[in-house]
Amino acid sequence: MTITTAPAPTGKQLAFLRRLANQTGTTFTYPTTRRQASRQIAALLKRPVSDQLEFALDYAAVRGGPVDEAT
Numbered sequence: 001m002t003i004t005t006a007p008a009p010t011g012k013q014l015a016f017l018r019r020l021a022n023q024t025g026t027t028f029t030y031p032t033t034r035r036q037a038s039r040q041i042a043a044l045l046k047r048p049v050s051d052q053l054e055f056a057l058d059y060a061a062v063r064g065g066p067v068d069e070a071t
Helices: 011-024 034-045 052-063
Strands: none
16 A cells, blocks of 8 residues: 655745735644645635734734834
Protein backbone atom coordinates (compact mmCIF):
# COMPACT_ATOMS: atom_id res chain seq x y z
CA MET A 1 0.00 0.00 0.00
CA THR A 2 1.38 3.37 -1.01
CA ILE A 3 0.77 6.39 1.18
CA THR A 4 0.60 9.61 -0.76
CA THR A 5 0.94 12.97 0.81
CA ALA A 6 -0.64 16.10 -0.50
CA PRO A 7 1.82 18.79 -1.59
CA ALA A 8 2.54 21.50 0.94
CA PRO A 9 1.41 25.07 0.20
CA THR A 10 3.81 27.14 -1.83
CA GLY A 11 5.62 30.17 -0.49
CA LYS A 12 3.65 32.31 -2.91
CA GLN A 13 0.35 30.98 -1.56
CA LEU A 14 1.38 31.68 2.03
CA ALA A 15 2.61 35.18 1.20
CA PHE A 16 -0.65 35.90 -0.66
CA LEU A 17 -2.68 34.61 2.30
CA ARG A 18 -0.81 36.92 4.67
CA ARG A 19 -1.34 39.90 2.34
CA LEU A 20 -5.05 39.14 1.93
CA ALA A 21 -5.50 38.68 5.67
CA ASN A 22 -3.86 42.07 6.27
CA GLN A 23 -5.98 43.75 3.61
CA THR A 24 -9.23 42.29 4.89
CA GLY A 25 -8.44 42.62 8.59
CA THR A 26 -8.82 38.89 9.18
CA THR A 27 -6.71 36.00 10.36
CA PHE A 28 -6.22 32.57 8.89
CA THR A 29 -5.02 29.15 9.95
CA TYR A 30 -1.84 28.09 8.20
CA PRO A 31 -2.83 25.50 5.61
CA THR A 32 -1.04 22.18 5.43
CA THR A 33 -1.79 21.51 1.76
CA ARG A 34 -1.95 23.50 -1.46
CA ARG A 35 -5.66 22.72 -1.75
CA GLN A 36 -6.36 24.17 1.71
CA ALA A 37 -4.35 27.26 0.82
CA SER A 38 -6.30 27.71 -2.41
CA ARG A 39 -9.61 27.43 -0.57
CA GLN A 40 -8.56 29.98 2.04
CA ILE A 41 -7.35 32.35 -0.66
CA ALA A 42 -10.69 32.03 -2.47
CA ALA A 43 -12.57 32.76 0.76
CA LEU A 44 -10.45 35.82 1.58
CA LEU A 45 -10.82 37.17 -1.97
CA LYS A 46 -14.59 37.32 -1.37
CA ARG A 47 -14.17 39.54 1.71
CA PRO A 48 -14.14 43.33 1.40
CA VAL A 49 -10.89 45.21 1.92
CA SER A 50 -10.74 46.96 5.29
CA ASP A 51 -10.21 50.70 5.39
CA GLN A 52 -7.22 52.11 7.29
CA LEU A 53 -9.16 53.06 10.44
CA GLU A 54 -10.77 49.66 10.70
CA PHE A 55 -7.38 48.03 10.16
CA ALA A 56 -5.79 50.19 12.87
CA LEU A 57 -8.59 49.34 15.31
CA ASP A 58 -8.31 45.62 14.56
CA TYR A 59 -4.53 45.72 14.90
CA ALA A 60 -4.73 47.58 18.21
CA ALA A 61 -7.30 45.12 19.52
CA VAL A 62 -5.10 42.16 18.65
CA ARG A 63 -1.95 43.88 19.92
CA GLY A 64 -3.68 45.05 23.09
CA GLY A 65 -2.48 48.63 22.84
CA PRO A 66 -3.74 52.05 21.80
CA VAL A 67 -4.67 52.93 18.25
CA ASP A 68 -1.81 54.55 16.37
CA GLU A 69 -3.34 57.68 14.86
CA ALA A 70 -0.55 57.98 12.32
CA THR A 71 -1.78 54.83 10.56
